[in-house]
Amino acid sequence: MEPFTFATSKQLKLNVCVRIQNLEGQKPAIPYSQLLKNPELKFVGSNLSPVSDLYISAQVYGDNKPLGVPVQTAYKSFKASRTWKEWLTLPVRYCDIPRSAQLAITIWDLGGPDKEVPYGGTTVKLFDTDGTLKKGRQKLKLWLDVESDGRTDTATDSTVESNDEMDRLEKQIKKHESGEIPRIEWLDNLAFRQIEQIQKRTIKRTTEHFLYVDFPRFDFPVVFCDFEYPTIAALAEAAASAAENGIATPTASSTSHASVTTGQTAVAAGSIPGEPIPAPVDGGMIRVYDPEAAREKDNPAELKHMNLVRSQRNGPSDRDLKPNARIRDQLNDILKYPPTHELNPDEKNLIWKFRYYLTRDKRALTKFLKSVVWVDSREVRQVLELLPKWAEVDVDDALELLGPAFTNHAVRTYAVARLKKADDNELVLYLLQLVQALKFERVQSGDNNSESSLAQFLVTRASENETLGSLLYWYLAVEMEFKRHKKLYERVVFEFMHQLEAATEAPERPKRSMLARQAQLNKTFNTLAIEIRDMKVKREKKIEHLKSYISDPAHGLLHFEPLPLPLDPSVVAVGMIAGKTQATPDPIIIRESNVFKSTLSPLMLTFKTADGGKYPILFKNGDDLRQDQLVIQTFTLMDQLLQKENLDLKLSPYRILATSPISGMIQFVASKSIAAIAREYKTILEFLKHHHPDPSAREGVKAEVMDNYVKSCAGYCVITYILGVGDRHLDNLLVTPDGHFFHADFGFILGHDPKIFAPQMKLCREMVDGMGGIDSMHFKLFKSYCFTSFTILRKSANLILNLWTLMVDAGIPDVEREPDTAVLKVQEKFWLEIGEEEAIGRFEVLIGESLNALFPIVIDRMHNITQYWKS
Structure with a gap:
């Protein structure tokens, strides 16, 4: 079988075109008796002259609907015959028309002052029965005195149903023009003369009208092509084939999907890599792979070019x-x-x-x-x-x-x-x-x-x-x-x-038993948290209930075997002295148990530890802690990266563990918010002086405490800037008595913020005043720590970006909001496109903008007023 070359309609990005050639046929003269009955007929141009002025309009239809607006021929005055020889370009592309596309052509005649009447109409299909785009000369049957309709079951079909010799010869002429019949010049001349004689005789005896048009000719046949959604069997076969070569399947973070309902049957092209084809989700909705969205990524032309280039570079010579x-x-x-x-x-x-x-x-x-x-x-x-x-x-x-x-x-x-x-x-x-x-x-x-x-x-x-x-x-x-x-x-x-x-x-x-006991402890706390949260009583009553619940031996919180805490397995909670049967008194310190004033009423529980210390935690139910957990994990990682470079910024990332999508544990760190410090001590410096005074020091604070404060401020300013932590106010900026500054509450990250005009980095006047002011030596140290830490973290940007890439599909709220750009938002904060010196210069400008921003001050004041009235 000889090779057959063709193109698909999807590859044809040209507009639909048609060339109007000529109209063949004349209307018979109208009897005078008919003119008397209908005087308006004498104003119709074709009734007055056999070559009266006419114009033609054409419009593409598909599935009984118009595709675009109609296009018409220019004015032309006829002399001997109605011949236009004019190309019409319609506002529809071949790649966008359906298989059922038709061209509705209407010839319009003058019907009187400001009036048009149809001379005749015809509707021609753009694709043959075998799906090939029509090309070359077309003879269309014209239906007189009607407008073309463009419907699928059209009443103005252009098909010429005739078996006369002229129709047969016209089909052969088309084959000759397209090269299907070889050209022999001397024989062609004889044949054309004979055809002209036959045509003259045919015109004289026919009463039908025909419109001749030309469609564009292409080098190859153009076959209709459209995307068909694959069957379940085809998807399974494709997935198995792809698995053998390790081909990446498009995921929700990289491609688009369309939802389709198929009753109880579901498929998912573009399902999750590493997973079998999933079952339908609720309602029978399924995800269907969208080829348009992946076109840029999987360009077949680029792949073909790449294969051709590499086919010449796969030899042994490549090694050298x-x-x-x-x-x-x-x-x-x-x-x-x-x-x-x-x-x-x-x-x-x-x-x-x-x-x-x-x-x-x-x-x-x-x-x-x-x-x-x-x-x-x-x-x-x-x-x-x-x-x-x-x-x-x-x-x-x-x-x-x-x-x-x-x-x-x-x-x-x-x-x-x-x-x-x-x-x-x-x-x-x-x-x-x-x-x-x-x-x-x-x-x-x-x-x-x-x-x-x-x-x-x-x-x-x-x-x-x-x-x-x-x-x-x-x-x-x-x-x-x-x-x-x-x-x-x-x-x-x-x-x-x-x-x-x-x-x-x-x-x-x-040990498996240890994990089971952790799960039981979490279940107990979860039940208790829900119970206390739903109580319609004052906070004091909730605290009493919490203490009585812990004191009840039936709940198993008075004594238990040493247990690594789920929040921090390196910390072992002791409810019984090792080697003895007598339980330690108060393993969960009841007198320090508390219920915080909040909508969710989080519980505070303090454990005794194996090393003789205390470990307080908060347990919350009704809040998704996974986003906070991710942020704290990134803080911990960045702290380790800085310490590897011998830079200890005294960061104290407290621990968070989500034990379910709506509950979890938080390490409690004894501290005060800057808002509370401002109310009680006026300034952070006075707060530090109160707890660790040193009259010999310039600021009146012990050197190691001030060092903790300055370094931790620098570290958290840089890290929260990189992660785009938002909703910063004086109630979630905390300071410990020994000078460790840190942030809490990470409900908004990656630049999201409920406040308008929020600064990129939270550096307020209260923080700088705690260092001794903007002109102090400690503030200069603060800036140098910022520059050094930012430079170090830029070198590890790839590690941080790869870790966040793995979290795109984790259901983190602010990541899930914009999964395609979440990692890019972290990347842009590193300014990887510029050098180190320029990056330091930019960061210095950022510090100045954050410090001098007026709007955050107004927001903090408004927030303080709101909190006052809430209390």
Whole structure:
């Protein structure tokens, strides 16, 4: 069979065109008797002259509806025949018309002063019965004295139903013009003369009217093409095929979806990577992959070009390729791109070309994997060959490889192998994100019981360390509350519990019974919190009820075996002295129990610890603490990054643990808000003097306390700026008696703020006055700490961005509000596009703007008045 070349209508971005050629046929003369009955007929132009003035209008219809406005021919005066030879361009493109598209053509005649009457109309389909776009000369039957209707079951069909010789010859002429019949000049001339004679005889005896038009001719046949949604079987087959090559499936954060109702049947093209095709959500709504949204990402023309370019660069000679100085600089610029940067085709081809040269650079691996055409099995084989030879990547790149963009099993296994080298303390910093990364693990071959390298790694490490085990259990418990990934996390919990049962007894290993007791303690607190919150009594009565509840032996809070607290597993609460049967008095210190004045009435509970100290916590029900938990985790990570560079800014990120989507625990830190300090001590400096006076010091405060205050102010100003923490006022800026400044309440992040004209960074006059004023030496130190910490954190921007990328699908409120731009909002705060000196200059300007902003002062005053009247 000979090859057949064609184009699709979706590729044709041209407007629909038609050339009006000529009208064939004349109306018979109207009898005088008919003119007497209807005198208006004598004003119709075609009744007065056989070549009267006419004009033609054309309009595209589809599925009985007009597609665009009609277009008409220009005025033309006829002499011997009605011939226009004019192209009409309609305001509709071929790629946008449906399979049923028709062209409605009407010829209009003059019917008197300011009056038009239809001379005749015809409706022609733009596609043949086989779906091919019509082209070339068309002979259309004209229905006299009616306007074309454009309906699917049109009454003005253009089809010429005739078997005479002239119709047969016209079809052959069309084939001759399109090249289907070979051209023989001497024979063609003879044939055309004979056809002209036949045509003259036919015109004389026919009474029908025909309109001749021309459609554009293209080099190839144009076939109608439209996107058809795949069946469930096709989706399952495609998902299985994609899993073999590790092709990333479009996710909700990267592509658009349309909701479709199909009764009880549901499919989801573009479902979550690593998950089987999900069942329908409530109401039978399903998500359907939208090809228009992914067009820029999966451009077939670019993929074809990339394959052609790389097909010539897959030989053994690639191993010896080395870039020149100019290309080396270009490659270095590419490697400096942040993880959110999309590589263009030329950059991908350049990375691929010098892939062997780049194996010595650990920064290049993620860029190389982004440059791979994963549908090409040859390239996938080369990836598997190069991975073991690549320079070992840093943790931030390993975390990027566990994100939604990389679903190849070998790539993710490589990333997990790198994480295995991290110690337990480092792993705690990333554990929250690693639990989220489980959502992107692709289930191989659709087997729900297939192994996940990341899940195995987390289960193994968590079963060997009590802190990791406790935190992993609670992170998984929260995720199991959501239907979307419930089965996935239930499988991981099952494997974790199974491994705990099989593990040998060791002091540092978590025990299943310990996790069960933590869960029971959380359940008890949750029941109590709901009960107290719903009580319609004064706060004093609620506090009495809390203390009596703890005192009741039936609730099991008077004594218990030593238990690592879920909030901080390194802290062991003691309800019984080890080795003795006698319980310690007051394991939860009843006299220090409290109920805070708030709508949710959070409980304050103080535990006695194994080291003889106290550990107060707040328990809340009715509030989603996952966003606060993420912010505090980022604070802790940034504090560790700064300390690695020998910069201790005395940060004190308190702990938060969400135990469900609506409840959780918060570490209580004894402190006062700046608003309370202003009421009681007037200034922060007086507050610090009261608790730690030093008459010999310039400000009258002990040097270490002032050092705590200045450094912690600098650290929190920088970190809250980077994360875009909003809704800052003097009631959620806190200071401890020993000078540690910190923020609380992170209900607004990433630049969201309920107040208008909110500053990018919260630095108020009260904070600066606590340092001794704007001209003090401590304020200059504060600025230098800000510059140094911001510079250090800029160097670790990729790690922070990759961690936040893994949280895009975690259901965090302010991230979920704008998932496509959430990480970019964090990135833009680092000013990665400029140098270090310029960044420091910008930050100094930011400090000045924050300090001199007038509107935040007004907002703080209004907030204080509001709080006063509430109290």
